[in-house]
Amino acid sequence: MPELPEVETIRRELAPRVVGRRINEVEIRWPGIIARVSPDIFRQRVQGARVTGMGRRGKYLLWTLEPEGTVIVHLRMTGQLHHHPSPVPGDKHTHLIMRLDDGSEVHYRDVRKFGRWYWTSAPEEVVGHLGPEPLSPEWTVEEFAAALGRRRRPIKALLLDQGVVAGLGNIYADEALFVAGIHPLRRGDTLHVEEVRRLHEAIRQVLLEALHAGGSTFSTYQRPDMGEGTYQRRHRVFRRTGHPCPVCGTPIERIRVSGRSTHFCPHCQR
Numbered sequence: 001m002p003e004l005p006e007v008e009t010i011r012r013e014l015a016p017r018v019v020g021r022r023i024n025e026v027e028i029r030w031p032g033i034i035a036r037v038s039p040d041i042f043r044q045r046v047q048g049a050r051v052t053g054m055g056r057r058g059k060y061l062l063w064t065l066e067p068e069g070t071v072i073v074h075l076r077m078t079g080q081l082h083h084h085p086s087p088v089p090g091d092k093h094t095h096l097i098m099r100l101d102d103g104s105e106v107h108y109r110d111v112r113k114f115g116r117w118y119w120t121s122a123p124e125e126v127v128g129h130l131g132p133e134p135l136s137p138e139w140t141v142e143e144f145a146a147a148l149g150r151r152r153r154p155i156k157a158l159l160l161d162q163g164v165v166a167g168l169g170n171i172y173a174d175e176a177l178f179v180a181g182i183h184p185l186r187r188g189d190t191l192h193v194e195e196v197r198r199l200h201e202a203i204r205q206v207l208l209e210a211l212h213a214g215g216s217t218f219s220t221y222q223r224p225d226m227g228e229g230t231y232q233r234r235h236r237v238f239r240r241t242g243h244p245c246p247v248c249g250t251p252i253e254r255i256r257v258s259g260r261s262t263h264f265c266p267h268c269q270r
């Protein structure tokens with residue numbers, strides 16, 4: 001699933017090609033991707049509008065439209081956004097095409113069809129449940145400690161809770177816990193202040209590293225030009241079961257935490 005670094009990479013690379021453009025036509029090939037409004041209403045609200053901004057909230061992309069409304073895109077597991085300078089037909093997994101006034105097209109491709117597109121006049125109705133942005137200067141160690149101190153669940157599960165912190169998923173939760181030296185099964189309310197500080201710093205560190213590398217590509221994540229991210233080459237523990245820990249050489253282990261595969265070093269993360 002694309003996480004914060006992947007979605008932010010898409011935003012940064014797609015925005016210069018889309019912001020300022022008018023959406024001449026919206027072709028919806030699979031109506032099931034449209035949420036909260038009917039496909040006909042979505043098309044009516046979006047077709048003819050101008051894109052005036054593109055933001056991100058957690059794992060969601062927010063397209064600000066003129067004269068009104070916001071298109072929100074949640075890629076879920078296998079969603080991809082591709083920008084084509086000139087028209088192309090797409091394939092059987094291309095479920096939506098936006099045709100822009102410069103002749104270019106934005107294609108939404110999704111093999112598993114889990115992603116969703118929203119049009120709304122009130123974005124908070126869709127993204128209002130999300131917690132703080134981990135790269136925002138407003139997200140403090142004190143706020144993070146207060147959120148963890150009220151919860152008895154494993155810290156790995158809490159990092160995946162979008163209400164605790166927005167944008168983290170399986171990859172960067174594992175990587176951050178390793179950098180911070182914290183076992184994924186530790187209860188959130190047992191972390192002392194120094195551990196919370198280390199984890200807060202580690203989350204920001206790995207997210208910024210991944211952003212610099214354009215995200216992580218395993219099988220489905222692609223950038224708008226259909227290129228791949230490279231951060232998977234730098235993963236310390238994620239999907240490295242049996243490989244030596246980059247710090248101590250102990251084989252990386254895999255367990256399940258709240259139903260999710262979780263990778264850690266049993267020596268560095270006791």
